[in-house]
Amino acid sequence: MERVEYRTFKKTDIPKVKKTIHWKEIFLGTTYKDLFIDLLGFMISRVILFTNLLPLSIAYFAAGLHTKANRMWLLLFSAAGVLSVRDSTLSSKYIGAFILMIMLQHFMETKGYTPTKIVQAVMAMIACFVMGMVTAGIHGFAGYYLIVAILESIFVFTAAYIYGSAISCMRGPLKRTILSNEEIISLILIFGTAIAGIIDFxxxxxYFREVVSILLVLLFGFIGGPSIGGTIGIVIGTILTLIGVMPAVSIGILGISGMIAGLFKEIGRVGSGIGFLLGQVIISFYFEGTAITYDFLKPILAAIILFLSLPAGIITLIKQFINYEPNLGQEVYYKRIRDITAQQLEAFSNAFLKLSKTFSNISKKKTSLNQRDVSMLIEDVASRVCQDCGLCSHCWESDFYNTYQTVFSILSAAERKSRIDVNDIPQDFIEKCLKVDVFVDTTNRMFELYKLNLLWHNRIVESRELVSEQLRGVSSIIGNLAVEVYGQVYFKEELEQAIKVELDRENIVVSDVMVVSNRQNKYEVVIEHSPCRGKRICTKNIVPVVSQILGRKMKLAGSGCAGLNGKENCKLKLIEEEKYRIMTGVAKESKDSSSISGDTYSFMEIKNGQYLLALSDGMGSGNKASEESGAAIELLEEFMESGFDKDLAIKMINSVLVLKSNEEFFSTLDMTIIDLYTGVAEFVKIGAASAFLKRGDTVEIIGSSSLPVGMLNNVDIDMTKKKLKDGDIIIMVTDGVLDSKKDIIEKEKWFSEVLKGLDITQPEYIAEYLLNIAKENSEKEIEDDMTVLVAKVWEKYS
Structure with a gap:
């Protein structure tokens, strides 16, 4: 329950209580919430306990005394409830307790104190004890009345404290959806006792009261499950037993029936209704041994009909308050961690983006010298040539304007011609200047230096632009990762339970099962079980069971057995099996049969069920070409395996290769990315030779007109999408293969005819066959590196 408040009185600053009572405030200042509380007070005041006592009336009245405007109405409703079940003589004890509590409350408020919940419970206990002693005095202080006064006052204290939480909750805002355990228990008790005080007809x-009782058990069993249904059944059964309406055996019958109604909730309302009916029939027959008659079934059937007729909105509203999910706390915790992580990633992404913009805006390329550069160049030439000249003051002071304009025109001529000679100097300047030859040499030397500075300035700007592009790429990657983290992941609890049950039937001890559905609507399953010591039950038993339950073919995400040592649990990750598989074959030959080839290739399975085929041809041949193409492929593998978008990966590779050296080296890049779930292939080409798609007797050419990577800061990407079918063959080659046929212009068409005539289907044999044809075309001299990469697509299941 709620913690005890040690300061039993709380000092408040309130105005002095008015001595006069405004009747308008009494009748018009009451809200609909107060009227509902008053109505409950009328019903609870009618509940008779222990044959002749009404302690709940005093407890409820004490808990509802907070609102001044409602006290008179609460007194009237509570007194009416007491008088409706007892004559005026017996009811005077409880009405007197009501009036005594109002006086105590009024007295404390005039002194500036607002009683807390526990103080109101004490007030109720005092009022009950005082009126009990008055009643005992009337009867000569008989021992029976003294014991009743003590026990009843203790009972009133407990009930008033419990009712206080429920009334505070009812007076609170209606939009609340999260209640404390104390509030839920108090509300259950207050409504349960209110049912007992219903005017029965x-x-x-x-009977109305019996139907309402059954309806509440049904409703809460359907919403809250077997635990809530059983609890409500026991509470209502206990209250109805205490007031003498039902026998004690009804407590167990209603509790078990409510639990069964909760167990059948997955079937729907009809299922809960049938479950409750079966529980009532079977348990009643077992405990009481009486025949099941129509009179017995009438209230149950009436309650079930009312339950089925309730609007869905009412059930949804109640669900917000009492529906309890045991894993909700953990899921909320994970969601908060995910949100914090995503926010941090977004902040990092924005920081890198701002840094990228700073690098981009920090300086611009210059195509020629600006006014400031020319002025500085003139000053440098003048300081080197004219500083020690006797005519310096005449030229740069007395005749400054003409001298400056003449030197400026000479520099303009130098910018046009790269170098100047004496013929480019105006005649009047030659006649006046004593160091014409020195001036010409110095101007040419300084101008070359300034042009070199301009070149390096532009190189630095290019480097900054490339770094800016890389930072923008990093920002994009982190931003995409933040989106992935934010992406909704759906936990499939019903599937987790089904997998646990089925594995238990297979005698596989499982400690944890997690089933999630990702953004691509693909299942991922993580299972932790006892080590099998190399028996491979993961592939023999677990994978078939999970595939059957999910209705999708599953496979292990990794290889190898994690339970060989028998010490730690084996943790498996299962993912959906792809629909397509790839078989590959490669054949290559270096220029002049050298041991080093400038061509580099790769094929690998990457994330999200995709397969990568990549081929790069470095410019020329030998070590340098091998290094360039190898760097391109190595970076591509790393980026794609890390989940980078292909366009971003290519831009990053291009910027790295541009910055790699000052020499003019570049590489082609030929990629094919195949989605193994859908069979869609993306052909991406940057300066690469044409690729070929062979389907039966037809061959499709996939060409490119873009420049290789590493040549320019910005790279053009040619991309083509194709839907593959079972048996399709993809052939990727470098220029050395196509250029081996020197006597024709349409080399792709020639190669297509060769592919059409193929009658072999093994990728390795196809690659060797095509390479041998290219080598035969080259006769004895292979002028360029040759590589053939072949991939065959086949469908595992339809």
Whole structure:
């Protein structure tokens, strides 16, 4: 329950209480919430316990005394409830307790104190004890009345404290959806006792109070499950037993029936209704041994009909308050961690983007000398040539304007011609200047130096632009990662439970099962089980079971057995098996049969069920070409394996190769990315030779007109998408293969005819066959590196 408040009185600054009562405030200042509380007070005041006592009336009245405007109404409703079940003589004890509590409350408020919940419970206990002693005095202080006064006052204290939480909750905002355990228990008790005080009546032998009781058990069992249904059944059964409406055996019958109704909730309302009915019939027959008659079934059937007729909005509203999910706390915790991580990643992404913009805006390329450069160049030439000249003051002081304009025109001529000679100097300047030859040499030397500075300035700007592009790429990657983290992941609890049950039937001890559905609507399953010591139960038993339950073919995400040592649990990750598979074959030959080839290739399975085929041809041949193409392929493998977008990966590779050296080296890049789930292939080409798609007797040419990577800061990408079919063959080659046929212009068409005539299907044999044809075309001299990469697509299941 709620923690005890040690300061039993709280000092408040309130105005002095008015001595007069405004009747308008009493009748018009009451809200609909207060009227609902008053109505509950009327019903609870009618509940008779222990044959002749009404302690709940005092407890409820004490808990509802907070609102001044509602006290008179609460007094009237509570007194009416007491008088409706007892005559005026017996009811005077409880009405007197009501009036005594109002006086105590009023007295404390005039002193500036607002009683807390526990103080109101104490007030109720005092009022009950005082009126109990008055009643005992009337009867000569008989021992029975003294014991009743003590026990009833203790009972009132407990009930008033419990009711206080429920009334505070009812007076609070209606939009609340999260209640504390104390509030839930208090509300259950307050509504349960209110049901007991309903003015009972019957229609065709169906009693209203019995129908409402069954309806509540059904409703809460359907919403909250077996635990809530059983609890409500026991509470209502206990209250109805205490007031003498039902026998004690009804407590167990209602509790078990509510639990069964909760167990059948997955079937729907009809399932819960049938479950409750079966529970009532079977348990009643077992405990009481009586025949099941129509009179017995009438209230149950009436409650089930009302339950089925309830609007869905009411059930949804109640679900917000009492529906309890045991894993919700952990899921909320993971969501918060995910949100914090995503926010951090977004902040990093924005920081890198701002840094990229800073590098991009920090300086611009210059195509020629600007005014500032020319002025500085003139000053440098003048300081070197004219500083020690006797006519310096005449030229640069007395005749400054003409001298400056003449030197400026000479520099303009130098910019046009790269170098100047005496013929480019105006005649009047030659006649006045004593160091014409020195001036010409110095101007040419300084101008070359300035042009070199301009070149390096532009190189630095290019480097900054490339770094800016890389930082923008990093920002994009982190931003995409933030989106992935934010992406909704759906936990499939029902599938997790089904997998646990089925594996248990297979005698596989499982400690944890997690089933998630990712953004691509693909299942991922993580299972932790006892080590099998190399028996491979993961592939023999677990994978078939999971595939059957999920209705999708699953496979292990990794290889090898994690449970060989028998000490730690084996943790498996299962992913959906791809629909397509790839078989590859490669054949290559170096220029002049050298041991080093400038061509580099790769094929590998990457994330999200994709397969990468890559081929790069470095410019020329030998070590340098091998290094360039090898760097391109190595970077591509790393970027694609890390989950980079292909366009971004290519831009990053291009910027790295541009910055790699000052020499003019570049590489082609030929990529094919195949989605093994859908069979869609993306052919990406940057300066690469044409690729070929062979389907039966037809061959399709996939060409490119873009420049290789590493040549320019910005790279053009040619991309083509194709839907592959079972048996399709992809052939990727470098220029050395196509250029081996020197006597024709349309080399792709020639190669297509060769492919059409193929009657072999093994990729390795196809690659060797095509390379041998290229070598035969070259006769004895191979002028360029040759590589053939072949991949065959086949469908595992349809």
């Amino acid at each position: 019957s229609i065709s032998g169906i």
